[in-house]
Amino acid sequence: MYPIKKRYITLLTVIILAFGTGIPVVKASVDQRSYNYSYWADAVPAPPAYQAVRIIDGERLGIEPLSEPNDFHVSPNRYIYVADTGNNRIIILDETFDVVDVIETFFIEGSKETFSSPQGIFVNDEQHVFIADTGNNRVVHLDANFDLIKIVEQPESELLSDQFTFRPLKVAVDYAGRLFVMADGVFDGFMEFSVDGYFTTFIGANRVRVDPIEYLWKRFATREQRSQMVNYVPTEFTNLDVNEQGFLYATNVDNSDDVIKKINARGDDILRREGYFSPIGDVRYTQTDGSSRLIDISVADYEIYSVLDSRRGRIFTYNGDGHLMYVFGGIGNRLGEFHTPIAIERYDDYFLVLDRELGEITIFTATLYGQTLNEAVRSYEQGDEELAHQLFEEVVNMNVNLEFAYTGIGKSLLQQDQYEQAMHNFEQSLDQNNYSKAYLLYRNRLLRDHFNVIMSTILGTVSVITIIVVYRKIAKRKRRVLVEQ
Amino acid sequence: MNSDNIKYPFHLTTHPFQGFWDLKYERNTRINLTISFFILFSLIVTNVLSNQYAGFIVNIYNPEEMNSLMEIVYVLIPVLFWCTANWSLTTLMDGEGKFVEIFIATCFALVPLVMINFPWIWLSNFISMQEAMFYYLSQSFAVIWFIFLIFVGNMTVHQYTPSKTIGTIVLTIIAMGFIAFLCLLFFSLIQQIIAFFSVIYQEIVFRY
Incomplete structure (x- = not known):
């Protein structure tokens, strides 16, 4: 009796498995790493919104392995531009993740030029490529055919000190062609350059944060001691991105509530923080692990933006109001986990994560849950x-x-x-x-609908009470009259 | 219990000086004590009910952290601490109050907290965010009234001058802190002693 029953169950399982695997949609599975924060700051398990489907690296692309790539960018026509820092080259992949081109050189007035550890890359709507050529202290602007348009070199301005050397790390360009550069050792915000490549101003400096205890120490210190102490300087930004309307999205590692900023043309932070918590990555963490270290930001359509936490390798996605939509990723060796994640890109229902030490890109696609949630937030933003x-x-x-x-x-x-x-x-x-x-x-509505009933009850009660009171008075007077007689 | 005993706490809140005097010198202690326990009980009930049933606009509670038994502790412990600290101090400072009298006066002072907050449990379900201001206003009013009654009660029970009463109240609060600290110390020591003996027991059991 017993073995037969067992066999039936096995058969049933096989049938379910056979039919079950035919479903084409990526289905949400039980994944402990996926969570969201509740109102009470508890990490509540959630279905995974994205699943890793593929890893691409130099070997699989049929080129020399990537060496410490630092940044990549997806153009509006879905081409992927990777800044392969260690190999001083730019790799371009098409939407099916095949190599289209590798740029190692370009020409300035006929003479051949190379890159020197390019750390940042940006591609605008016209497929113009902007490369932060860090080692050569310049930003290179190439057109869609990789012919030189302009070079932005060390700017001259009274805003800059004499010792300043221009080491661009990350670049972004808005729809009007303004160039924003995050440069090494600059505490005044991003450097803004005009369309012609002239330095105009700094934008969006982080505020200086003073530790009260340290401030007290400084009050008691002598001038000599004070000069030995560390100066209060605003924290540097860690990365930036530009959305369609030309707003800058920036991340820093301030350990405060505004580690993510949305900067308008005046340099004000206009990020909406209406969620249960400010968008800061992980809300709960142990003191030894520390808060999330956000090192890259990617703005997608309809105000949705994602940030990368390099400390725990997680990617947090927020909607325009600042509500945490979903979290995925992690540090580890499995597919969908990273070693040293350095950059993220988000487009359509894809998610790409660049790993610096491993020199590979992990491709994620949205699960049914992720797709539905994305679509819901999009249609909400559209007003549908x-x-x-x-x-x-x-x-x-x-x-x-x-x-x-x-x-x-x-x-x-x-x-x-x-x-x-x-x-x-x-x-x-x-x-x-x-x-x-x-x-x-x-x-x-309730009051309006029942106005008749409510008003008649009130009037009725009032008149009944008045009648009783008046009647009692009359009765009393009568009695008194009787007594007096 | 006749109707006078039910009316008396309300009479006291509106006529505190006369009320506390009668409470101490004119009225039966046993009946006063019964009323006091009833007031404590209604305060606990009010707190529990307001956690559960006050309107969503003024009350977001975490169902996982809600514990009605703890509400009992949150009422009883401060009252007992207050009475103990106050009694310990006033016996040294020429206060005329006995412990029972202090306890009764304290409990009667709690009446506004019940009287105002209890109707608001029901009312707060029918207000909007803007009208919630009135809720918070009356809550603060209840607390201020309670503090005033505690002040008058203390003054009457111990036959103090106003300035001496304020001084005693401040000292009482400090003494409450001391009591809390001593209790924590005591419990943590007891805990360690128990742990010590249980470890010894385990050692013996493992060996033989």
Whole structure:
């Protein structure tokens, strides 16, 4: 009896497996590394939003292995430009991850020039390539055919000191052609260059942060002691990116609430921090491990941005309001984990992570969960409440613990005048402000609908009480009159 | 319990000087004590209910950290600490109050916290974010009223001057800190002693 039963179960399993593997969509599996933070700052397991599908390195590309690549960028036509720092070259891959071209030289007025440890790269809408040629202290601007357009070298300005040497590390270019350079040893923010390559100004300096205890020490120190101490200087940025509207997104390692900044043309930080926590990477960490060290940022469409934490190799993605959408990655040896992640790029439903020591790129694609969530946030940003509602419902069905999704559902219910359901959803996402809005509308409608009943009850009660009081007075007076007689 | 006993705590909150005087010199201690326990009980109930049922606008609680038994501790321990510290100090400072009298006066001073907060549990379900201001306003009002009653109660029970009462209250709060520290020290020592004996027991068991 028993063995037969066992055999049936085996058969059933085989059948399920055989049919189950035919599904083409990347399915969400149980993955302990995927989590999200709840309102109470607990790490709650979540379905993985992205899954690693492939690794590409020099060998698989059929070229010399990459040596300490530091940056890469995906152009709007989905070509991937990798700054292969150690080999002083730029590698270009097409959308199927095959090598299209390798640039090692370019020409300045007929003479051959090479790169020297280029650390940053950026490609604009017209496929113009901007390379931070760090070792040669210059930024090289090439057009789509890799012919030289201009070179930005050490700028001359009264804003800069005489000892300053221009070592560009990262570059970004906005839609108007303004060039932003993150240079080594610059504490005043990013260096902004005009379209012609002239240095115009610094933008978006980090604020100086003073440790109160250290400040107290300095107050008591003598001048000689003070000169020996470290100066307060603003922290440097670690990376930057530009979105379609020309806003700069920057990361630093300040250990504060604004490690991610969205900088407008005036240099103000305008990042929305409406989530349960400021976007800072990990919210919970031990003192020995330290907070997340954000070293790269990638802005995608519809305000969604991702940051890379080099300390734990995790990638955090936030929506425009600052809600944490999902986390994936990690340090390790399995597929989907990294050794020294240095740069990330995000486009469509793909995610690329560049590893410096291993010289390889890990390709991630969105799972069904990730796709739905991305699509929900996109349609919400577009103002398509109906679709956003439907997609957020689907997301919540896959992950009931994703609290901010309920705000999305609630807001679209509010648009459809379904106040009670909206209130319920805002309660799920612990969103008191929106709950209050929904409640006021709900209460007004309730009062208006039942105005007759409420008013007649109040008037009725008042008149009944008055009648009783008047009657009692009259009765008392009568009694008194009787007594007096 | 007749209706006078039910009315008395409310009478005391509105006429504190007269009320505390009568409480000490005119009224039956046994009945006062019963009312005091009832007030403590209603304060605990109010706190538990407001954790669970106060409106979402003013009350976000973590269901994983909610513990109604702890609410009992949060009420009883401070009251007991206060009474012990106050009694210990005032016996040295020519206070006329006995421990029972201090306890009763303290409990009667808690009445505004119940009287104002209890209706708000229900009311807070019908307010918006802007109207929540009134909620917080009346909460602070309840606390201020409570502090005033504790002050008057202390003054009457011990027959102090106002300035001496303020001084005693400050000292009492400091003494409460000392008591808390001593309790922690005591418990941690007990814990270590228990751990020590249990380790010895384990050693013996493993050996033989």
